[in-house]
Amino acid sequence: MTEAASRPARARRPPVPYLLLIPSALFMLALFGWPLIQGVLASVQTPGGGYGWENVRRMTAEPHFWPAVRNTALLIVIVIPLQFALAIAMALLLRERPRLSGLYFYVWAVPLAISDLAAGLVWLAIFADQGYLNSALAGLGLSESGYEWLSYEHPGTMLAAVVVAELWRATSLVFIILVGGLSVIPKEYDEAAQVFGATLWQRVRHVTLPLLRPSIQVALILRTILAFQTFAVAQALAGRNFPLLIGETYEWYVNLQNPYAASAVAMIILGVSMFTATVYLRALRQPDVIRGAR
Amino acid sequence: MTAAGTAAPDRAAAPDAGVDRAPLARRRRNRMLVQVACLAITAFMAAPMYLITLAAFSTRESLNAFPKSFAPADVSTETLRSFLGATGVVPSFLNSLVVGLLTLVLSVAIGTPAGYALARHVFAGRDAYQLFLLFTRALPIVVLSVPLARFFITAGLSDTVLAVALLHTALALPTTVLITASIFTAVPRDLEEAALVFGCTRASAFRQVVAPLALPGIAAASLFTFVLSWNEVLGAAVLTLTNRTLPAQVLGSLQWSPLPYRFAGGFALLVPALIFIFVMRRYLLNMWGTTLR
Numbered sequence: 001m002t003e004a005a006s007r008p009a010r011a012r013r014p015p016v017p018y019l020l021l022i023p024s025a026l027f028m029l030a031l032f033g034w035p036l037i038q039g040v041l042a043s044v045q046t047p048g049g050g051y052g053w054e055n056v057r058r059m060t061a062e063p064h065f066w067p068a069v070r071n072t073a074l075l076i077v078i079v080i081p082l083q084f085a086l087a088i089a090m091a092l093l094l095r096e097r098p099r100l101s102g103l104y105f106y107v108w109a110v111p112l113a114i115s116d117l118a119a120g121l122v123w124l125a126i127f128a129d130q131g132y133l134n135s136a137l138a139g140l141g142l143s144e145s146g147y148e149w150l151s152y153e154h155p156g157t158m159l160a161a162v163v164v165a166e167l168w169r170a171t172s173l174v175f176i177i178l179v180g181g182l183s184v185i186p187k188e189y190d191e192a193a194q195v196f197g198a199t200l201w202q203r204v205r206h207v208t209l210p211l212l213r214p215s216i217q218v219a220l221i222l223r224t225i226l227a228f229q230t231f232a233v234a235q236a237l238a239g240r241n242f243p244l245l246i247g248e249t250y251e252w253y254v255n256l257q258n259p260y261a262a263s264a265v266a267m268i269i270l271g272v273s274m275f276t277a278t279v280y281l282r283a284l285r286q287p288d289v290i291r292g293a294r
Numbered sequence: 295m296t297a298a299g300t301a302a303p304d305r306a307a308a309p310d311a312g313v314d315r316a317p318l319a320r321r322r323r324n325r326m327l328v329q330v331a332c333l334a335i336t337a338f339m340a341a342p343m344y345l346i347t348l349a350a351f352s353t354r355e356s357l358n359a360f361p362k363s364f365a366p367a368d369v370s371t372e373t374l375r376s377f378l379g380a381t382g383v384v385p386s387f388l389n390s391l392v393v394g395l396l397t398l399v400l401s402v403a404i405g406t407p408a409g410y411a412l413a414r415h416v417f418a419g420r421d422a423y424q425l426f427l428l429f430t431r432a433l434p435i436v437v438l439s440v441p442l443a444r445f446f447i448t449a450g451l452s453d454t455v456l457a458v459a460l461l462h463t464a465l466a467l468p469t470t471v472l473i474t475a476s477i478f479t480a481v482p483r484d485l486e487e488a489a490l491v492f493g494c495t496r497a498s499a500f501r502q503v504v505a506p507l508a509l510p511g512i513a514a515a516s517l518f519t520f521v522l523s524w525n526e527v528l529g530a531a532v533l534t535l536t537n538r539t540l541p542a543q544v545l546g547s548l549q550w551s552p553l554p555y556r557f558a559g560g561f562a563l564l565v566p567a568l569i570f571i572f573v574m575r576r577y578l579l580n581m582w583g584t585t586l587r
Contacts, residue, residue: 016411016415017414017415017417019407020410020415021408021411021423023404023407024404024408024467024471027464027467028426028468031438031464032430032438035438035440035445038440038441039440089331090335093328093335094332096324098325104332104335104336105575106572106575107336107339107340108335108336108339109571109575110339110567112517112521113517113521113524113525113571114525116525117560117563118525118541118559118563118567120560121346122345122346124553124557124560125346125557128553130359130362132349132364134360134361135360136361138360139361168338176517177473177514180514181476181480215476218472218473221472236556246528250528253440254531262440274428278428
């Protein structure tokens, strides 16, 4: 930042943008830059004080590590596409202004404010051995004592439970960003396309979605990066039977009291998050690269 | 035309007898389908909230029963009372509120100007700044919490709500900047330029033209900020020992707590969410409705 700021600004343009940026840049450098350097150092530091790959070896030797990698990847690959399909459908449904749309909007937006821990606990009431899902099954006579959805013997349903809880909790964030994006798109575009005989699918695909691209981009980046940091849902539902990478850093730091290995795991999440964000930015880049520029 | 209203203005000239009813029927069917889909999604979203409420207001016996009843059979505050009576629950709730509000104010005050700069100005270092934003957003919380905890100890802020609020602001700030930037981008630049042409200064053009158009979005952005802080568990758990936020408190006691405590905890974490969105709803809906028209 600073070396960019010291470069001469373009002729006759007052340094307004820099004045606007400086508070945030300083704040983040203080609260991110310094701790980040400390974190990177800690990840390659050995408890004795030297440097080396000791932490990485420890981390990968831990029996929960590879399952955690697999679970994290699986969860993201499954949840995000489902989530976006659902959120786009929800936003478009509400744009049709059905009756009770105010109520729908409220109910659909509520999970936005629900913490992942709360979501895990909510769905625990449903998926627990004596929970509401099994009660429903028993009540319908489909099963006598229900099914152990969250047992470590049934990794499939455990994953499904976490996916459902994540869909329930985090789709609202995407939904609200898309509703916000939709609301600034004039309805005339869609109506014009309709007048010219475009089908619903054509209008969504060629009119609405391209106009929504900035919102989708923001939502996609946010959601993916947040998905890498999801852990309390799985923690509340399945504990360590469904390890996730971020949960491993927690485990290393809080329970095993090893901040070095915790940092090493965190560096992996950091690297993967950065990589994904870069890919998205490139893939979704708009033709007129610099928004608002002439 | 009479009943069709806006449906088919191009048919206005046609004689009544020859009206094609098919589009009207299609329209009605579509509205039905929309309604059914909306109800299905609402059921998916609302059912878990109902069930956790039911669980939180059940007695211990009915929580141990199987199969459980889906109707409120024996409403009781026993489960909730024992949760609220547990050590540290009420203070942690207040801590959560304070941290959330502090975070909201700090991040909107610092983040909105940056978002505006990104949306409206082309300047050297713009891409670097954006990359920096993404980078900070992608950082896993725990990495920061550990060295930050040490930093806050030297700054005399250890185990305070302010320390947690600062961490949360740092976490929320990139999001706030990104969202406000996309909001300001969506406000047509021409409007602002027109205001400048008609004699506004940059500041008054911003105040009178851009701000009203961007305000709903900024409200939504600050909503995210509060929620982000409210929901954050790990950093709060690492940075504090006694001044815990509610999620950190519940997470800390998750392992050895009985199921009723967890259900009550889930409900207690859920209620502020319900209230908060309810308060924001009118505002969100207003902006959403008016800009749509």
